[in-house]
Amino acid sequence: MNRIIALVVVVVLLLFAASSTVFVVDQRHMAVLSGRGDAAPELLGPGLHAKLPPPLQNLLLVDSRIQTLDTPDEDRYVTSDKTDLLVDPVIKFRVTDPLKLYAQTKGDDQSLPDRLALLSRSALGDAFAKVTLADALGKQQALADEARDAMSAAAASLGVEVIDIQLARVDFPAAMADSVYKRMSAAREQAASVERAKGVAEADQIKADAATQQQALLADAYMQAQTIKGEGDGKAASIAADAYGRDPQFYQFYQSMLAYRNTFKPNDVIVVDSSSEFFRFMRSPNGDASPDAVAAPRKH
Numbered sequence: 001m002n003r004i005i006a007l008v009v010v011v012v013l014l015l016f017a018a019s020s021t022v023f024v025v026d027q028r029h030m031a032v033l034s035g036r037g038d039a040a041p042e043l044l045g046p047g048l049h050a051k052l053p054p055p056l057q058n059l060l061l062v063d064s065r066i067q068t069l070d071t072p073d074e075d076r077y078v079t080s081d082k083t084d085l086l087v088d089p090v091i092k093f094r095v096t097d098p099l100k101l102y103a104q105t106k107g108d109d110q111s112l113p114d115r116l117a118l119l120s121r122s123a124l125g126d127a128f129a130k131v132t133l134a135d136a137l138g139k140q141q142a143l144a145d146e147a148r149d150a151m152s153a154a155a156a157s158l159g160v161e162v163i164d165i166q167l168a169r170v171d172f173p174a175a176m177a178d179s180v181y182k183r184m185s186a187a188r189e190q191a192a193s194v195e196r197a198k199g200v201a202e203a204d205q206i207k208a209d210a211a212t213q214q215q216a217l218l219a220d221a222y223m224q225a226q227t228i229k230g231e232g233d234g235k236a237a238s239i240a241a242d243a244y245g246r247d248p249q250f251y252q253f254y255q256s257m258l259a260y261r262n263t264f265k266p267n268d269v270i271v272v273d274s275s276s277e278f279f280r281f282m283r284s285p286n287g288d289a290s291p292d293a294v295a296a297p298r299k300h
Helices: 004-022 098-105 111-131 134-137 140-156 174-246 248-263 277-283
Strands: 022-027 031-035 042-044 045-050 057-061 067-070 075-078 086-096 160-171
Touching: 004 111, 022 031, 031 098, 042 045, 045 160, 057 067, 057 098, 067 111, 086 111, 098 111, 111 140, 111 160, 140 160, 174 248
Parallel strands: none
Antiparallel strands: 022 045, 031 042, 031 057, 067 086, 075 086, 086 160
């Protein structure tokens, strides 16, 4: 029985020793193998590897995939016009040099999120300090890109590549949100009033231009009408003169008929002197002036 117990203990010890000396690195990670003293750490890729048991050699597994850092609390930043903003950044990063990360963190990779958060606060603080509140709210992606570029240089010393920064939230502190919203509303109302005034001025100018064009068109049309009327009157006078020259008596008769038509209306009662020159063609077809000149009907 004692031999069986001893054998079991030996097997357990051998398994423990094997587990501490043989390890597997998968495709998602890289491994940094470090020894005691001044021995340089060694970078190991995916596969099966062997090492000495601790504390002779220590193993640090580093995730080589793209990782996300999202701090639970918002950070406060101040714009160039002294307005406080609460910002929640989301950082996408990847470890590209595990040996450099091991050297900078002394093998404590758990401190990496804190270091990246500190770098992001510094980069975002500088970016927000350069812009006004309006630009901070309207150009959030540009600010995030600027902070990413500024953060990348510092993160490279840790063996980390900063891939992207997104601003999940940009908001006002609760204590000042109401006053800021009122100020923004007043500014928008003022801008709207200016635009309305511009619209009214432009409408008045358009109406004035239209009225001027209307007057010009009417004057031109009147001028053309007068020209056409004058040409018509001239042609009418020429035709009348030609007709008068050919048959003066018929012309006089025709003119008198027109005068009768324009003078007398249906159901009119007019009391005049029948011997008047105006009625001479009513007295005689030839227009003789004497009332007795009307020819008596011929008897056949």
